Amino acid sequence: MTARRLRLLATHLAALAALLLVLYPLLWLLTASVRPVAELMGRLDTLWPKVIDLSGYQQALEGAGGVGFGTFLGNSLIVATGTALGNVISCALAGFAFARLRFRLRAPLFAFALLTIMLPAHVTLIPQYVLFQRTGLIDTFLPLVLPKILATDAFFVFLMVQFMRGIPRELDEAATIDGCGPFATFRHIVLPLARPAIVTTALFSFIWAWNDFFSQLVYLNSADNYTIPVGLRLFIDQTSSSAYGAMFAMSVLSLVPILLFFLAFQRFLVQGVATSGLKG
Amino acid sequence: MRQRAWPAYVFLLPWLLGAVTLTLLPMAASLYLSFTDYNLFETPRWVGLANYVELFTQDDRYRTAVVVTLKYVLVSVPLKLLLAFAAALLLNSLRGRGKAFYRSAFYAPSLLGASVGLALAWRSLFDRGGAVPSLLGQLGISTPSWVDDPDWALWAVVLLSAWQFGAPMVIFLAGLQQIPPDLLDAAAVDGAGWWRRLVSVVFPVLSPVIFFNLVLEAIHAFQAFTSAFIISSGRGGPADATLFYTLYLYERGFGDFRMGYAAAMAWILLLVIALVTALLFRSARRWVFYGDDLAGR
Numbered sequence: 001m002t003a004r005r006l007r008l009l010a011t012h013l014a015a016l017a018a019l020l021l022v023l024y025p026l027l028w029l030l031t032a033s034v035r036p037v038a039e040l041m042g043r044l045d046t047l048w049p050k051v052i053d054l055s056g057y058q059q060a061l062e063g064a065g066g067v068g069f070g071t072f073l074g075n076s077l078i079v080a081t082g083t084a085l086g087n088v089i090s091c092a093l094a095g096f097a098f099a100r101l102r103f104r105l106r107a108p109l110f111a112f113a114l115l116t117i118m119l120p121a122h123v124t125l126i127p128q129y130v131l132f133q134r135t136g137l138i139d140t141f142l143p144l145v146l147p148k149i150l151a152t153d154a155f156f157v158f159l160m161v162q163f164m165r166g167i168p169r170e171l172d173e174a175a176t177i178d179g180c181g182p183f184a185t186f187r188h189i190v191l192p193l194a195r196p197a198i199v200t201t202a203l204f205s206f207i208w209a210w211n212d213f214f215s216q217l218v219y220l221n222s223a224d225n226y227t228i229p230v231g232l233r234l235f236i237d238q239t240s241s242s243a244y245g246a247m248f249a250m251s252v253l254s255l256v257p258i259l260l261f262f263l264a265f266q267r268f269l270v271q272g273v274a275t276s277g278l279k280g
Numbered sequence: 281m282r283q284r285a286w287p288a289y290v291f292l293l294p295w296l297l298g299a300v301t302l303t304l305l306p307m308a309a310s311l312y313l314s315f316t317d318y319n320l321f322e323t324p325r326w327v328g329l330a331n332y333v334e335l336f337t338q339d340d341r342y343r344t345a346v347v348v349t350l351k352y353v354l355v356s357v358p359l360k361l362l363l364a365f366a367a368a369l370l371l372n373s374l375r376g377r378g379k380a381f382y383r384s385a386f387y388a389p390s391l392l393g394a395s396v397g398l399a400l401a402w403r404s405l406f407d408r409g410g411a412v413p414s415l416l417g418q419l420g421i422s423t424p425s426w427v428d429d430p431d432w433a434l435w436a437v438v439l440l441s442a443w444q445f446g447a448p449m450v451i452f453l454a455g456l457q458q459i460p461p462d463l464l465d466a467a468a469v470d471g472a473g474w475w476r477r478l479v480s481v482v483f484p485v486l487s488p489v490i491f492f493n494l495v496l497e498a499i500h501a502f503q504a505f506t507s508a509f510i511i512s513s514g515r516g517g518p519a520d521a522t523l524f525y526t527l528y529l530y531e532r533g534f535g536d537f538r539m540g541y542a543a544a545m546a547w548i549l550l551l552v553i554a555l556v557t558a559l560l561f562r563s564a565r566r567w568v569f570y571g572d573d574l575a576g577r
Binding site for chain 1: 285287288289291292293294295296297298299301302303305306307309310313320367370371373374375378380382383384385386387388389390391392394395396397398400401402404405407409410411414415443446447450451453454492496497499500502503505506509510513514526529530533534539542543545546547549550553554557
């Protein structure tokens with residue numbers, strides 16, 4: 001064996017070891033969710049269950065506070081889908097204006113959009129809360145989805161702009177000569193070509209909204225409206241440590257959609273991060 | 281070709297509406313509220329700088345929150361970037377299909393780790409009888425239940441963040457692939473070893489990417505919330521050991537209904553993040569090289 005091959009083998013072994021370490025918490029959560037409670041008590045360091053026990057899942061599906069897991073799931077789906085749709089539509093529109101149209105205020109407005117990426121949400125949180133409270137929207141999904149419909153997630157505006165700038169300008173000019181206005185150019189030329197940016201935006205918006213805990217904690221207060229992260233927390237607060245199995249089962253259930261998205265779109269997700277610098 | 285401006289504003293309409301009603305006006309309102317006493321139900325009462333004065337001189341828990349958050353940022357960000365960089369170097373030296381597989385697998389925690397479900401699992405891994413204390417025990421290092429011990433709880437949260445190194449890793453990897461092989465070969469021919477090539481070739485070429493990741497992760501780390509909230513059961517941990525800035529802000533605003541006080545906290549957070557970002561940009565002049573600088577050297 002040459003030194004070169006030996007080195008490659010060593011690299012593979014190192015990568016494999018690192019992989020085991022990185023995936024251990026996930027594997028552990030999966031196996032913990034099917035272990036009987038008695039086995040979990042005090043022994044949280046083993047990976048393989050001696051007996052498989054699915055009662056945790058049964059208990060998890062019953063949910064918490066008299067609200068079934070199905071309700072939490074449905075609420076999360078509404079919020080995450082609404083967020084993804086809102087972000088895609090409004091950010092594509094704004095992206096097109098910033099990337100392809102000329103207007104006097106373009107530079108200052110775009111600079112402002114970039115600055116808002118850095119702005120901590122906490123600065124606008126309290127007045128936004130007051131606004132939604134005055135309009136009677138607390139404990140509805142609107143405070144979670146409306147900001148996305150209004151493109152407050154400027155990161156995705158930036159992503160759209162970056163991508164749309166890369167689409168050849170000649171296409172726009174040809175469309176204009178053929179009699180297309182800006183709306184037809186957007187709809188028929190730029191939008192179809194911007195598909196990778198749109199898919200990236202949709203995927204990440206969905207996953208982030210799914211994981212988002214803070215704003216859902218702030219804006220939702222009745223258990224019927226809870227999304228999965230808030231419901232999961234209610235579940236922990238109510239159950240004693242003897243419900244470990246159920247807690248882990250519910251955690252696994254809460255990860256299923258992200259896991260599915262991940263398995264189906266991993267190439268897209270990884271590419272999206274590599275080209276746009278998205279945070280995971 | 282002449283263009284009319286109004287279609288641009290039609291495209292921008294949702295964004296403009298959001299920028300005015302959900303960003304600009306709330307920013308102004310929150311600045312105003314930070315000088316008031318406001319409990320959400322009565323009209324805000326102007327108190328001048330009282331909130332700020334109280335924060336800086338009378339509130340011991342605020343000081344704790346600042347220290348906890350600074351510790352977290354200073355340790356978790358470099359640690360995460362170091363892991364991301366090491367993993368990217370490792371993957372970059374692999375060839376073939378394995379590389380794509382590892383890249384995806386290492387990236388997975390970046391998506392899953394931000395969830396409440398995984399923070400719960402993490403708590404158990406570092407709890408009494410959990411994998412980490414018992415593994416360390418076998419190595420002869422005795423540790424308490426990390427999540428219940430004031431000296432250890434923060435580090436469990438730090439490790440949860442560092443574990444999510446996948447996103448910066450992917451960005452590093454994309455940067456590494458841009459390095460022309462000729463450059464590394466030329467350095468090798470000149471007698472540069474692995475470490476020398478890393479310091480003299482890889483690091484300068486990659487410096488804009490390192491800078492980008494650093495700024496992004498730092499801004500993000502200042503605002504950490506979920507993991508600390510879940511690991512500490514919403515209370516900031518034993519003896520406030522994981523009382524993160526945003527956790528304390530939430531507690532003051534939505535627990536005690538001291539909205540003016542919370543608004544003042546938010547503004548200080550904004551100023552600190554702006555200051556840190558500005559300092560990073562300043563320091564970048566010394567160590568970040570862009571393509572045209574390199575060509576001239």
